[in-house]
Amino acid sequence: MRAYKAKGDVQAKPYYTDRYWVAPQVAKFDVESDEVFAKDLEVIKSKFDVLEAFIQVEQMTVFIKPEDNYRVLELLKNELEYTQLSEMSAIDFLETRDGFEVFYQMLSMNKRKRVRIKMFIKNGVAVNSVEKLFRSADWSEREMFDMFGIEANDHPFMKRILMPYDWQGYPLLKSYPLQGDEFASWYEVDKIFGKEAREEIGPEIRDTATIDRYDSERFARLGHEVPKGTKITGNEPKVTQSYQEDGGVFLIKKLDRDNSKVIDDPQR
Amino acid sequence: MAQIKNRLTPFFENITFDRDDNELVLNFGPQHPSAHGQLRLMLHLQQEQIVKAHPDVGYLHRGMEKMAENMIYNEFMPTTDRMDYIASSSNNYGFALAVEKLVGLEVPRRAKVIRMMLLEINRLMSHLFWLATTALDIGAMTVFLYAFREREYLMDIIEGYCGARLTHSAIRIGGVPLDIQDTFIDQLKNFLDNFPQAIKDYEDLLDKNRIWLMRMEEVGVISTEMALSWGCSGPMLRASGVAWDIRKDEPYELYDEVEFRVPWSDKGDNYARYRVYMEEMRESAKILYQTIDMYKKTQINNQTELMAHSPKYISAPKLDIMTQNYSLMQHFVLVTQGMRPPVGEVYIATESPKGELGYFINSQGGAYPYRLKIRAPSFWHTGILTDLLPGHYIPDVVSIIGTTNIVFGEVDR
Numbered sequence: 001m002r003a004y005k006a007k008g009d010v011q012a013k014p015y016y017t018d019r020y021w022v023a024p025q026v027a028k029f030d031v032e033s034d035e036v037f038a039k040d041l042e043v044i045k046s047k048f049d050v051l052e053a054f055i056q057v058e059q060m061t062v063f064i065k066p067e068d069n070y071r072v073l074e075l076l077k078n079e080l081e082y083t084q085l086s087e088m089s090a091i092d093f094l095e096t097r098d099g100f101e102v103f104y105q106m107l108s109m110n111k112r113k114r115v116r117i118k119m120f121i122k123n124g125v126a127v128n129s130v131e132k133l134f135r136s137a138d139w140s141e142r143e144m145f146d147m148f149g150i151e152a153n154d155h156p157f158m159k160r161i162l163m164p165y166d167w168q169g170y171p172l173l174k175s176y177p178l179q180g181d182e183f184a185s186w187y188e189v190d191k192i193f194g195k196e197a198r199e200e201i202g203p204e205i206r207d208t209a210t211i212d213r214y215d216s217e218r219f220a221r222l223g224h225e226v227p228k229g230t231k232i233t234g235n236e237p238k239v240t241q242s243y244q245e246d247g248g249v250f251l252i253k254k255l256d257r258d259n260s261k262v263i264d265d266p267q268r
Numbered sequence: 269m270a271q272i273k274n275r276l277t278p279f280f281e282n283i284t285f286d287r288d289d290n291e292l293v294l295n296f297g298p299q300h301p302s303a304h305g306q307l308r309l310m311l312h313l314q315q316e317q318i319v320k321a322h323p324d325v326g327y328l329h330r331g332m333e334k335m336a337e338n339m340i341y342n343e344f345m346p347t348t349d350r351m352d353y354i355a356s357s358s359n360n361y362g363f364a365l366a367v368e369k370l371v372g373l374e375v376p377r378r379a380k381v382i383r384m385m386l387l388e389i390n391r392l393m394s395h396l397f398w399l400a401t402t403a404l405d406i407g408a409m410t411v412f413l414y415a416f417r418e419r420e421y422l423m424d425i426i427e428g429y430c431g432a433r434l435t436h437s438a439i440r441i442g443g444v445p446l447d448i449q450d451t452f453i454d455q456l457k458n459f460l461d462n463f464p465q466a467i468k469d470y471e472d473l474l475d476k477n478r479i480w481l482m483r484m485e486e487v488g489v490i491s492t493e494m495a496l497s498w499g500c501s502g503p504m505l506r507a508s509g510v511a512w513d514i515r516k517d518e519p520y521e522l523y524d525e526v527e528f529r530v531p532w533s534d535k536g537d538n539y540a541r542y543r544v545y546m547e548e549m550r551e552s553a554k555i556l557y558q559t560i561d562m563y564k565k566t567q568i569n570n571q572t573e574l575m576a577h578s579p580k581y582i583s584a585p586k587l588d589i590m591t592q593n594y595s596l597m598q599h600f601v602l603v604t605q606g607m608r609p610p611v612g613e614v615y616i617a618t619e620s621p622k623g624e625l626g627y628f629i630n631s632q633g634g635a636y637p638y639r640l641k642i643r644a645p646s647f648w649h650t651g652i653l654t655d656l657l658p659g660h661y662i663p664d665v666v667s668i669i670g671t672t673n674i675v676f677g678e679v680d681r
Contacts, residue, residue, distance in 0.1 A: 012338040014605050014635040023633020026370060026612025057369050057614045083496045086617065087643040091630050105615050105628065105643070109512050116615060136499030139651040147333075162326035162680055171334055178338045 008095035009174040029055040036111050040080050048072055059114045066119040070128040073104060077133055082106040082115060085134035090148045092174045098123050100150060126151040147172035290314060298327050302405045302666040305676030321657035323650050328680040336640035340606025341367055341441060349435035352678040355394035357386045358620040360439040365520060366616040366627035367441045371581050371609045376573035378566040379443035380522050385559045386438055388552045393422045394621035395549050402670035406483050411473050418466050421459045442582040443575035453560055463553050484539035488656055488668040491536060499648040502623025507541040509534035514619040526558045541671040581607040606635040622646055622673055644678040
């Protein structure tokens with residue numbers, strides 16, 4: 001039987017995983033263990049639903065409902081002194097939970113604390129833009145849209161940022177192969193020459209170590225050199241070439257093919 | 269006119285232009301010597317004044333976050349070099365620290381000291397490079413040559429340590445691979461002794477230079493609110509009135525043991541940023557002097573370990589691998605399959621020369637990170653140009669891009 005491969009996750013997998021191996025957890029601590037975080041969480045809890053909250057690696061993670069994101073961040077910014085949104089993006093859980101986790105990484109310089117606000121959104125649902133609160137979200141939300149296809153409502157310019165505007169597909173999804181999909185591999189050809197030119201031009205060679213022995217235009221025929229542009233039949237004789245510096249090289253003797261013994265048997 | 273999705277013709281044919289004003293759209297870049305890389309700026313001009321700026325990035329996008337999801341943790345280390353390639357050790361370090369926090373490793377003291385040396389040398393290299401290129405953009409060729417000379421000494425030291433000048437990969441998860449070479453301390457001391465004079469030379473050339481002042485003072489003013497809102501960090505933030513340095517305020521490594529000031533300014537203009545960079549170079553030199561003493565102390569105390577001891581995550585020292593069967597087996601598994609950090613999340617920010625460099629790692633317990641987000645400071649320092657450039661004139665664009673110190677390997681990742 002062929003091994004089952006999840007179509008929603010085409011990323012590389014380690015070649016071997018012990019079947020009895022259970023992954024340990026990074027320690028989660030109760031929010032009560034930190035005074036500052038406990039107070040902050042109290043304020044958030046008094047106004048919004050908090051699904052889960054804990055401290056992991058010295059930072060508080062708070063799970064909220066996706067519809068509250070703008071108002072929670074507003075609260076954090078205006079009342080709890082978390083003045084900077086240092087980072088935001090999403091994590092793809094489409095395969096397992098049919099949705100994304102969106103996180104907002106907040107920084108309070110006065111308290112010297114960092115809080116991560118997280119929320120789970122279903123596939124195809126847009127988030128509320130927080131661009132009005134933090135200008136930095138302008139670009140991060142565009143990046144999130146570019147990479148995951150998650151749109152932000154009320155965003156002033158919801159366009160791709162890193163990929164070309166006319167790109168199809170969302171590169172950071174687990175269903176997007178590392179080598180790119182068909183659209184990606186024919187992007188330049190389709191755009192410049194049109195789809196009908198695909199056959200004539202041929203696929204892009206992505207493996208830089210590829211050697212095409214019928215290619216007489218490039219340096220791919222070491223030992224089988226022919227004049228540039230020659231049609232190659234595949235039966236050319238091997239060119240015996242030897243590179244030697246004129247004055248000789250220190251410690252290296254001049255190669256004499258006639259007197260040297262060629263070992264054909266790889267097993268010796 | 270609505271855009272038609274999936275239409276094969278280029279999208280810009282669907283845009284209609286209203287020509288009811290004198291606005292000129294100037295396309296600045298993506299190939300422009302003063303854009304410091306592949307930055308495309310679409311500038312709407314009224315005469316020579318910019319009324320709207322639209323930075324366009326992505327020309328150097330290599331999909332590093334995607335690559336990270338398809339690699340073991342150690343494999344990703346050389347890729348981080350290619351982000352901020354002016355100071356690549358700081359990228360290595362940010363990633364290494366994030367993974368160390370995720371798995372809970374304690375790095376030996378000597379490795380910490382060496383890392384700090386590398387980080388500060390990288391900071392100096394980056395700042396010198398910044399000074400050189402910015403000065404060149406403004407037209408100060410001499411400073412460019414002087415600053416590159418000093419940077420060359422530092423690159424020689426780094427080259428002696430790890431063999432590379434630009435892409436160091438000199439830091440590993442769990443420590444450093446090598447002890448510093450015998451000549452390292454002497455070379456570094458020699459450099460540091462002459463460095464104050466070098467900084468003074470730059471300042472003599474620039475500080476009261478009429479052209480420099482005209483291009484720098486009151487140009488590109490970023491208010492505190494704007495800097496905070498745009499997620500600015502590092503010198504950009506410190507020049508706008510927030511004395512926030514992660515090395516000082518959330519100390520990592522041994523930064524809580526060294527003494528240094530955090531230079532800052534409340535002016536927020538190009539000149540303030542220039543001053544912050546210059547002062548930071550002095551502070552870095554101060555830190556480097558102290559790390560030399562710290563290193564000598566580790567020699568006296570015979571603290572020779574360079575890598576953390578954690579057989580689950582870190583290979584044993586070479587001697588053990590060569591002599592002990594179990595270490596060899598561990599090493600084989602760690603190289604071929606990679607370490608498997610516990611399930612959890614971590615966001616670790618470090619003060620890279622450009623600002624807050626953060627790594628967010630979501631691990632699902634696998635050998636590959638489930639999600640790795642790189643928070644590169646330059647990304648937002650480019651974004652701020654949208655709000656910063658309007659009102660300025662075309663020549664100011666060059667000096668503003670210069671002082672934001674953006675590196676496109678980092679912006680596009």
